[in-house]
Every structure is written in structure tokens, then in C-alpha cells.
Amino acid sequence: MPSFVASFAFLLILNNMLIAESTFGVEYWGIPTVMAVGASLYKNFDKFLGCRFSECCSLRTGSGGWMPVNISGLASSLDNNLHGQHLVKNIVLKSLKAHFSNRDPSKLQIQDWIRGNVSDCENSLFIFDEIDKMPVGMIDGIKPFIDYHESIFGVNFRKSVFLFLSNTGSREIIQKTLQNWKEGKERTSISYSDMEELIQKGAFNEQGGLHQSDLIHHSLIDFYVPFLPLERKHIELKVADDMIYFPPENQLFSTKGCKSVSSKVGFMLNEDIYEGMFN
Template sequence: MRLRKLYVAILHFTLLHLVSAEIFSAITAGIAAAATGLYYSGRCYVGECCHQNHMPADFDRMFTKFDLVLDVCIFVVELKKNLESKMFGQHIAIKTIVNALKHHWSSDHIQKPLTISLHGSPGTGKNYITAFVKKSLYSKGVDSKFVHHWVGRIHFRLEEEVTKYQNNLYSWIKGNVTMCGRQLFIFDEVDKMPAKILDIIKPMIDYNERVEGVDYRQSIFIFISNTGSAAIVDTYLDFWKNGNRREGIKLKDFEKIITQGAFNEAGGFYRSDTIKSNLIDHYIPFLPMELEHVRMCIVQEFNIRNVTPSEHQIQNVLEYIEWGPNPENVFSKTGCKRLSQKVAVISAAGDEY
């Protein structure tokens, strides 16, 4: 009997010890996980991390189909609302960009990075719309470390340095995407870049699951250029002469002429492998601005300054606009550029101007 009691006691002690060790191990692991979580939460609170709190449009974070649909709807409605209320005359650009972004980060079957090329005359809204995209995709907007913006005449000035630029560009993109796949890369003034410089990114924007171990498919590349702008103006002028409604013109009416312009005109896309290989998803035209659109830009600039402009003030600003092409003279040669400075002077002067 005593041996049996001793055996039971030893068994109880052993089991208790094992359970206690397991509980202690679980508690220790829990504390470690909590500490790690607090560290990253704190770091992400003061900084910026590659997760949904800093990426409002990160649709893949949703747990249910309902959440996914709801989040997509909120993002699309918000971005579309902002663009339609603050951009004028660019229905093709607004519709295409909103839908492209929506499908890119909400799709379960992304085959390649999203690549968008914006084309048109100065002042038609190419950089303006890009600013809204930055703010919509990232909580820190233009200040996000996931947003990278190059300007042709600043960052890629010298023809003889093309190889150096290419190597630096490849390393920079690869390094950033390795840390976080949801990056936004913007190449402004592509027409001011040396030819072939963008060929280096061809493998990154191609239909590859991985390039040297890195998955680029969730990234977004936006190219901004004036190439093809003359063809866009001529094509739209023909529509205008034939009495076609601006809102009835579609993307397909311009994509071919823009592709030809980007490929054949001087700049970073001249005879480019990215165009030869059909790796640009959308060539988006920014249509020339007519009088009604320029007027809306002027009113918006006054409203930003909390001024409701009189017709006299609007006409004062319009006097600085140069119109073309001859003999029709129906499009602003500078779009809505330079209006802000003129409005600032006239709004300050009031009725005395």
C-alpha cells in the first residue's frame, strides 16, 4: 500500500512539474510575443511600416469577402470623389486610374506590377492626379517612404552616365521592394531622360513571379511624359470639329497614337524594350483644356484662398491665357499651369486689380 501511495505521489509530482513547465513556457512565449508586438507597434506608431495602418488601400488585409468589398468601395468612392471634384476635363484619366488601382491591390491573381504611363501637354493634370494617388495609397501620402519620385532632368541628366543610372536604379528598386512589396515608383519627365535608361527595369515589370528572389508584382510604376501630346491635341481637335462630346471619347481612341509617340520620340522610352514587350498596362491621355475647364481651375484657385471670385476677376486671370492651335484657338497652351500665381495677385488686390 505504501509503495502504491509513493508511486502515485511521484506521478502527481511529475505531472505537475511538466504542466507547470509547459504553462511557464507558454507564459514566457506570450510575454515575448507581446513585447515583440509592442516594439513593432511602437515603432510603426512613430514611423511607417509595411502594413494596413499605413496603406489604406491595402485590400489584401481583409479577412472576409464582405470586408474586402466594403474596403474597395470606400477607397474607390473616396478617390473618385476627390478626383472628380478637383480635376476638370480628364474623365478618361480618372476612370482608368481609379479602376486600375482598385483591381491591382484587390486581385488574388496579380501577374505583374501595375504600370501606367501618363501623357499630355503641360498643365493638364498629370502630376496633380499623381499626388492624389500618393495620398490615397499611403497614410503618409507624399512623405511615405514607400513612394519614390524621380525627375528626368534632375536625376538622369547626363547621357554618358546611363549605365551608372541604370545600376543605381535597379539596386534602389530591388532593395525597397525586398523590404516591402507595396511600393510606388514614379518617373516624371520621362521625355527628358536619356534613351534606353528604363530598359533596366524591364525584368521587374514583366510577367515574372520573382527576379533574383524578389517579387515585384504588388508594386506600382507610374511614368509621366509630354511625349505624344501633339498627337493627343490633333486627335482631340478632330473629335471637337466633328461635334463629338468630350465625355464620349474613350481610352481606346488614344492608346495607339500615344504608344507610337512614346516609342518614336526622344526620351527614356525611345525604342524602349518596355514598349516593345508590351509591358505598359495603360497609356493614359490627358486631354487639352478648354475654356470651361480653365474657368473651373480659376474658381478653384480662388476658393482655396476663401475668395468667391467675381466675373471681372475671372476675366482678369483669363487674359493671361494663350490659346491654340491656330486658327481654332480653343485649347489653353499651358493648361491650368501658372493660374495659381495670377489668382494670388488678383485675389489680394480685390476689386482694385
């Protein structure tokens, strides 16, 4: 689509120039100039107009790109929907903002899949779920793509983002959070530095996809984002979020009182069980 439109625009410019020359007898720009303008339009069509007509790999901070970078919108969504996870909000927002604002990032079967996707779009996002259930050593196959190489086979992987989701280190996270509570400290007093080494050691030593992994051994994972165990108040907030309130302008009161609370809780529990059966 972009190439066709660019070619059409180039031919249209050329045609108009020829008409102008034959009509007025004046060589306004000349064929070489027209060719230069047309070539420039064709070469830069995707950059200026292509994303208006077709899907493309375009990161923009505004609303005009196919892949808008809206950090403030993400922050608002996390504030409204993620309870009791101050570390997640802090680490995710800061790391993503730094990644997308850096024009020249320091880092970049599975290998073919990654290479093919990044060849199409360098601003790719890869999510690996349940890493703890992968065979040991399997995830090390992506090491070349997140190592400190400028390019591999002519493909630049340094602008891509790799997310690894895992329950690895959960025991250490729970123990640290419980210890913090027993000492009478606020939950929000737990810092990232308190958790990073615990999770890293847990992931490296526990049986699972990251056991003795080269990704950890060579310090290729930038951030270990801990999800702390939820307290009763956080569960209450989650249920409260799913209730319906009135009046619409300020949503002060529950439309059903507390009658549907037990149903909401039961639904959430069964939803988790159902997802666990098929995932």
C-alpha cells in the same frame, strides 16, 4: 521600437506566469506554453500592433494603416480638382482599385534604388517624371522589375506600382481630340480604346526615353493614361476653383466679384513659367 516592445511584452507575460506559479503553487500554463505565446507575439507584433507605434508597410482599406487605400477619396478629389479629363479618372481609379484588391498581382544606380525600396516595403510607388527627356534606353534598366517574374533575388516586385509621366504622344492626343470636336462629338465620347494605340505608337516612335523601348515592345506598360487638351470652359473652372465664395454653407457668391480673376490668371501663368525654369 516594435522589437523592443514585443520583447518587453514577452518578458512581462513570462514574469507574471512565474509569479502565479510561486504564489498559488499551480502550474497554470507551464513554461513551454509561455514560450510559445511569447514567440508568437514577437513574430506577429508588426502585423497586429507594430503599425500603431511606428511607421510600417501596411496597406489597409480603413484609416488604421500607414498606407490607407482610399479609392473613394481619390475619386472625390479627382472630381473636384481635375476638369475635362474623364479618361484619366476612369482609367486611374479602375486600375488602382484592381491592383490593390488583387492579393497576388501578375506583375510585379535605378536598379539598386528600386530593389532597396521594395525590399523594405513591397507596396511601393515609383514615379518617373519627364520620361521623354531621358536618354534612350535608360528606362529599360527597370524592365526586370516590371516583367512577369515572381521574384528577383528573393524580392517580390509584383505589388509595386510604377508611374511614367511624359509628354510623349501629345501630338496624337491633340489631333484625335480636335478631330472629335470637328465631327461635332462630345468630348466624353472619346474612349480609352481610341487613345491607347495612338499613345503607344507615339511613345515607341518618338525620340525620347521610351523610343524603341523594351517596356513597350514586350507589353509591360499596363495602361496609357491620356490627358486631353483643355478647352476654354475647363480653364474657367480652374480659375473659378481658386476664387473665394460666400456664404460658407453653400458658397454661392464670389467675395470679390470678378475683380481678382485677371490676377488669378496671371499668377497661374507665371507659376507655370517659374516651375518650368527650375524643373
